[in-house]
Amino acid sequence: MSSETPLSVVVLAAGQGTRMRSDRPKVLHALAGRPLLAHVLATARALSPQRLIVVHGHGGDRVREAVDAPDLVWVAQDRQLGTGHAVACALPAAAETGTVLVLYGDVPLIRAETLAPLIEAANEGAVGLLTARLQDPAGYGRILRDTEGRVLGIVEEKDATPEQRGIDEVNTGFLAAPAARLREWVTNLGCDNAQGEYYLTDVVAAAVAERVPVRTASADPDEVEGVNDRAQLARLERRFQRRQAEALMRAGVTLRDPDRFDLRGSLEHGRDVEIDVGVVLEGDVRLGDGVRIGPYSVLRNVTVAEGAEILSHCVIEDAEIGPGVSVGPFARLRPGTRLAARAKVGNFVEIKNSEIGEGSKVNHLSYIGDTSMGRDVNVGAGTITCNYDGARKHRTVIEDEAFIGSDTQLVAPVRVGRGATLGAGTTLTKDAPPGELTLSRVPQQTRKGWKRPVKKK
């Protein structure tokens, strides 16, 4: 039966997040490049809910715009009257029957596995409650149990007696309950407490009063920590990064130092990929077998084919890098760069919206933009494609086996024919014919006996 019980997930995300001291709603602050709320929604989706309801309030429209998707139901909670009130606002949007699970938009590290026992409890008619034992339980609701260890209720810190404050088992906030029961309980909540709020936690005592069993599961405190300020945000970022790093290492990726690696998106990888320290991967990154990424390189939406090597301090965005290619150190590959097999891009080279053919080399201090380059081309140091006339961009074509002398300017649109050679220092304004030497150099002269001017005293 339980696998067919409909699940409604309610995500509370209406709080202001005052301690972030930010104009941005708290749940939109980024963890690993995505909003906190997006992480929670991803976890919720992993549970295949029939309804996924987000309660929003502060910065509501911005929150919605940032993460909206067809499977989400948005419920506005205009005034934050407490967690119980927030759930009451959401329940009309939940499935009539089945189980309701409550998640929090600012608690991003929770995993689906951890929530499974709560759902199971609720599917069987009980209340499922996730608790944790904390060395310092200050600020949290405490779990009250009888002498047999049965849960009696939850008392909020502000309502607790000094004795109750000594309890180290706390409420994580995560809770699942049968929808029909939860509806009754939240409708009957009062707000006669220290904060004058409608506490979701009071449904636990209501369940106990009706002899509905309360089943607890225990969580790792690191997984249920919420974000209240930026120091916590940074701590959770490291924890999340560590979790990703461990998974990558288990999957066969070498990370020189897992504490100095950041993945802000997704990484697909082959075998024996090596990533050095300080590397940041963003968006969708794919690294083929044996790829090596040198220290302090940043890759965003990049595919690197097998055996390619990115040396240190490269910044690469929206690019495709072919097999056996070598890039860097200190190269910048901008959107639309495609490097074919065994191409080589060296230091202080910028490439944009260009294809570099097989085995071609751009090794030093060059700018290549809007260019189609064939195979086995050699581009000398300091070569620049002048692709922009102040109004429009123009293309440069460099055919196979061309040799571009150092300090050449290619004034686009222009074509360098197959096997052509351009003399160093050439400013190419017309097409260079295949197989010939083309140069635009001013003849060299020597003025015999010329004297340098001297300063008069």
Ligand code: UD1
């Ligand atoms: C709550 C629990 C407490 C638990 C703690 C764990 C209650 C009464 N207390 O306390 O037992 O130990 O979480 O962190 O539930 N929210 C809304 N609308 C509201 C109020 C809150 O959406 O009207 C959201 C907040 O944005 C936040 C979450 O619910 O994400 C928790 O609210 P908060 O006020 O921080 O609850 P705590 O006092 O921490």
Ligand code: CA
């Ligand atoms: Ca809180």
